[in-house]
Amino acid sequence: MAQQACYSVNVFAGPAQMRRCRVSQIMVSKISMPIRLHTRLKLSLTRPGEMPGNILPLLFLAARQKHDNHDHSMEVLMEIQHVPIAKTEMLIRKPISEVFEAFVDPAITSKFWFTKGSGRLETGKQIRWEWEMYNHSVEVSVKAIEENKRILIEWGAYREATTVEWVFTSRPDNTTVVSVANSGFTGDGDEVVKQALDSTGGFNLVLAAAKAFLEHNINLNLISDRFPDQVEKH
DSSP states (O other): OOEEEEEEEEOOSSHHHHTTOOGGGOOOOOOSSOOOOOOEEEEEESBTTBOOTTTHHHHHHHHHHOOOSSOOEEEEEEEESSOOOEEEEEEESSOHHHHHHHHHOHHHHTTTSOSEESSOOOTTOEEEEEEGGGTEEEEEEEEEEETTTEEEEEEOSSSSOEEEEEEEEEOTTSOEEEEEEEEOOOSSHHHHHHHHHHHHHHHHHHHHHHHHHHHHOOOOOTTTTTSHHHHHTO
16 A cells, blocks of 8 residues: 655756755755645655656646745645665775674674674574663664675664665775665655655764774764764763
8 A cells, every 4th residue: 555745845946956856855945936835746656765757847837826925835745656765885995804794793883883782693693782872772683694795684773673784795996885775664654754764864874984994993973973962861
């Protein structure tokens, strides 16, 4: 069954700008002609997290049809046909064996991501990761480990367990591309989009922190500095 999400959006000045809009990047913006819209449009997202290009001209035409010098808002009812998947990747200038080891050995991972891990990642094991500065922990079920290639886990970071997959790709110059995909988000449209955006942002920080630590032996404190007010409470 399709999931729905409502967004209050603003229409940009022209189709060329509108084509660059993504669901995760819709912003408040004034346009050259004052308009007020009470149009409720039903859109189908054919790609996770992105407006179909052929819908955008319709939005622009709707904006042009209604204007009375008041506000500039439009309510869009979106029907999500494919649940969003959080994806990100990073080049780390270290050999693949070293990068892979950094994510399976908690003694290394705790230098740039969580602060404590109950054990090394091995297929079939149940692991606990802790972020002590937030007084938070997550149960991890290790589904697959392919040495220097792939890590697959399920974890309870959201309302239901989701799947996280790391893929490690060696390059000719002895560097490594790490790709992360988090999938399986549940809830209504608003919830799954929020979870996917939050996960994407979080794993971006993790990979950036891993890069800084592995390449330069620097802990940037990206994880603890993401929510400084919450750290101060514990």
